[in-house]
Amino acid sequence: MTTRRSPITTHVLDTALGRPAQGVGARLERQTADGGWAALAHGQTDRDGRIADLLEPEALELGTYRLVFDTGAYMRGTGRPVFYPYVSVVFQIEREGHYHVPLLLSPFGYSTYRGS
Numbered sequence: 001m002t003t004r005r006s007p008i009t010t011h012v013l014d015t016a017l018g019r020p021a022q023g024v025g026a027r028l029e030r031q032t033a034d035g036g037w038a039a040l041a042h043g044q045t046d047r048d049g050r051i052a053d054l055l056e057p058e059a060l061e062l063g064t065y066r067l068v069f070d071t072g073a074y075m076r077g078t079g080r081p082v083f084y085p086y087v088s089v090v091f092q093i094e095r096e097g098h099y100h101v102p103l104l105l106s107p108f109g110y111s112t113y114r115g116s
Helices: 071-077
Strands: 008-014 027-032 036-046 063-069 086-094 100-107 109-111
Touching: 008 063, 036 071, 063 100, 086 100, 086 109
Parallel strands: 008 100
Antiparallel strands: 027 036, 027 063, 063 086, 100 109
């Protein structure tokens, strides 16, 4: 039996603590023709800071996507200040494949990149 993985995955690392960020909520959305956003999926990072099952493979369409991370709830849960209550990462999918969108997070900064 072959397991088909989600075409969009994410990983959140807490760079200030030097470990995966467990329990970060995230939602995946796709931009609609009128410029709005359609919710597709949501999840929460596991012990390793990953969400590996956001989207069924056949649900991937070309277009603009957005991952919105609930960083405020995560920071409050760790007893640290909240400067960015959420982080929104918008990215373009122009061909089929696997898209890994990591988030590196600290109380007063974040960065992202296309992972593998």
